[in-house]
Amino acid sequence: MKSTITKYILGAALLANLCACEKTSLLQKDPAAVYDASPKLLLTGLLLNVGDKPWTSVQRHNQYATQNNSYYYGQPYDWSTADEGFSAYDRLRDINQLNMEVAKSPDNYKGYPELGKFLAAYFMVRNTEMYGDVPMTDAIKGRSEGNFTPKYDDQKEVYRTVLQMLEDVNTALTPLVTANVKVDGDFYYKGDLAKWQKLVNSFRLRVLVSLSKRADDNADLKIKEQFATIVGNPAKYPLILSNADNFQLLFNANARDNNYPLWPADGVVIKNDLNNNLAATIVDILKRTEDPRLFVMALPTDSAKKSGDAGYATKFTSFRGGDVGMIMADLKSMASAGKFSQLNYDFWEATPSGGPCIQLGAAEVNFSIAEAINLGWISGDAGAYYVAGIKANMAFYNVAGAAQDAFLANPGNVYAGNTAAGLTQILEQKYVAFFQNSGRQAFYNNRRTGIPKFSIGPANKNAQKIPVRWKYPTVEYTVNETNIRAAIQKQYNGSDSQNDVMWLIK
Template identity: 45%
Template sequence: MKRYTFPLLLTALLAVTSCKDFEDLQVNPNNPTQAPPSQIFTGVLYDWYNADYEPWSETQRLNQFYAITFDYYGNQDYNWSSTGLNYGTLRNVLQMEKEAERLGDNSYAGLASLMKAYFFIRMTERVGDIPMRQALQGLDENYTPQYDTQKEVYLQCLDLLEQANTQLAAVADQMVAGDIFMGGSLRKWQQVSNALYLRTLISLSHQADDADLRVKERFAAIINNPSTYPLMQSLDDNATMKFFNVPNNQYPINPSNRGFTIGRYVMGATYLDFLKMYNDPRLFVVAEPTDSAKASGDPDYATKLTSYVGAPSGATLGDLYTNSDAGKYSLPKDDRYYTYTGEPTIIVGYAEQEFTLAEGIARGWASGDAAQHYTNGITASMNFYGITDPVVLDAYLSQDGVAYAGNGDAGLIQILTQKYLAFFQNSGWEAFYNQRRTGVPTFDIGPGNQNGGRIPERWQYPQSEYRNNEANLRDALQRQFGGADDINRPLWILE
């Protein structure tokens, strides 16, 4: 039998392995390198929801819809620091685009344009200038992208939203897989995209006269061309996250965690006081009477406005805990919210769209009936809570303080107030962003908020930017805020 010495074996092995590139040897054959665009799309939508939109989260506390009374569960602290950015999700959007192109599927192109616009807007409205033109170029070895100004970011995003409308119009009769918001309907996604277009334009109200942005012109084009820019027509067109009694998809407060949160989560006074002011039927749908009212012996306690009390968001946790423990605050409506399915969480909704249309018309950006859109928004919000009786609705809409006061400052305040009420436990940070932009409603501020009696204007950049792209970040900070990463300095869109 022939024997081989060790050197000869080593030489043979080297001859075999040298035929393969080193990079080929780094590829794990057990890891997929391709994925259906539908699977990537599902992940992107979960990122959208998980970033900001979970009900009964910190977001909704800082919108002043509810308060936490015990520091183990959180607080109402506005002295925040850095935020996360969404470049990881945007890489997935690019991969979704790439996989769809590989398969010759053009149905995801408009969705990709929409998602890019959404996530770039989300980042810039939190911190200010961000990398956009040079972002996501790591494969080209650009690891330190320059920052675009906030104006440049919005110009690109407005163009992306325009592009999304055109692309979605071309495939509006098609359906896509992987859609957890709209059931796969690209026609409905076109409506959602244009509602987001309107949301973006109204967020630029401080810069409405900028000649490059063309805010008023774009707004008027959308409202005057419904066949080109279809919009939502009812609650059925809402983009929502629905909950089911299955693992990882249960309503955030539910019977499983009720013992931990009941008594700790109390209704916020900023929100509840408006409902009481206008004898709003939504009050009795969303809130419980206080335990004090229930123990009063009054047989009519459940129908009296005085039985509903919200917690001031600016109070100290000590005061909140003492009053909550004494049964002085209203809790969330037990049979509505402490269930496994809860209510659908609105991501982008018809009521918001109608209030946005009313605001733009009231500001003189386009012709139209602001009063009708205002009424549509209120009615849609009421319907969301199951309030559909025309007598009840008419009584609410016709009362002083609710009946539309006309296209002036008083009317704008009414529109913005009702928009805030419609955002309850929905639409992520939109209640905060609208308050930051307009001052409506007046937020409660006190010793519990830890920011010197101020509502912050922005978030700080994440530490990863300081580690990986410091020179460009420092340039952007100098350009915007004199070098300081200050949460109390206004963004360009608010100047």
């Protein structure tokens, strides 16, 4: 009997010990951590980091706006590295996690690997177009292989890989679109993979156009051929050619932290802001071409309003932008004197949700195709795509059809043919369409083409130059010094400045 009791006591003790160990391990887990994240939540997290908002310092670098208050940064072009650093690799880690979660139940998460692969290409392009050569082949191998010092890949190879990734994604999406597969967690397209497929191919056109300076001396990349293949086969490679398919960021009137960026915290709209004006770079284009979008974007100057001219509000001469290169104190003085146009807050702040911020839209795609035709990459009617691009963007501003037709009938706005003058028209209209949209694309297109001509003046603190890149994140010199120094030596002869010219734009 005693032996039996002893066995029960020992068994109970062992069970209690096991339970205690289990409880301890559970207690050691972080209750705020997510150990088995849902793919749809991971996708939502990725998409939260895709969009570029309007009215940021980026838009001043695009020469769309001026900042006239010395308390703020202004637009001196004296940047070094970017605030975002190498945050693209954070997103790539998230994509890795997404793929691991999907692998647990692939039949339940169709479409997620394809979107993950597209987003990986998207973030890799964002990285390389800012800095030049970047880690790719060895990137994100710290967890899997213990490689925390990845080598830098040549920019050309990054683009080669990205273009192949985009081809693969389009191919993989086709049967999913046919089967009407939907994904959850997508607040851009509500899980519609048909729209995502259009975005994938439209983004590929953006990448190919960005490589225009390398199209003739890098035949192995087949830049022109890829472009022609995509545009020539719309059944296989659908594109964003309508505003209904725009990849755009929508703001929310019901959530203060997601209101339109110009919407004031207290909800009181003040329609008088001397600190911010449109820049002359865009205003002068709109005035010269007599563009009705100007009447929507901005207001006539106070000087024009006080001129005594009863028709001042409908005259293009009543508008004026600030010169980005001007000393800030002088900009402030002129703004205070009513010599600059202010924003038309009735349009930009009509509601707390404002308007959408297009990340990649129909106007851009039409202009890219028009440019390719102008350059002789493909055959077609560049003028038709030029007109379609203008109309798509004018629709964004609710410009009436009659006003659109009048603009296009203006002899100065009729497409000048596949000439240098025609190319300038396409690129200027693309610049106008990028206003407060598409992040740094206006800057990158200017960097590539020189159109429109950016203002440089006494406010420029970069030796009277517009920068062409960002310095590598300083942390790389601490955690990956050997590889980063090898990369800058190979690319820039040891320099790492905002004025070094990367392979993409040489």
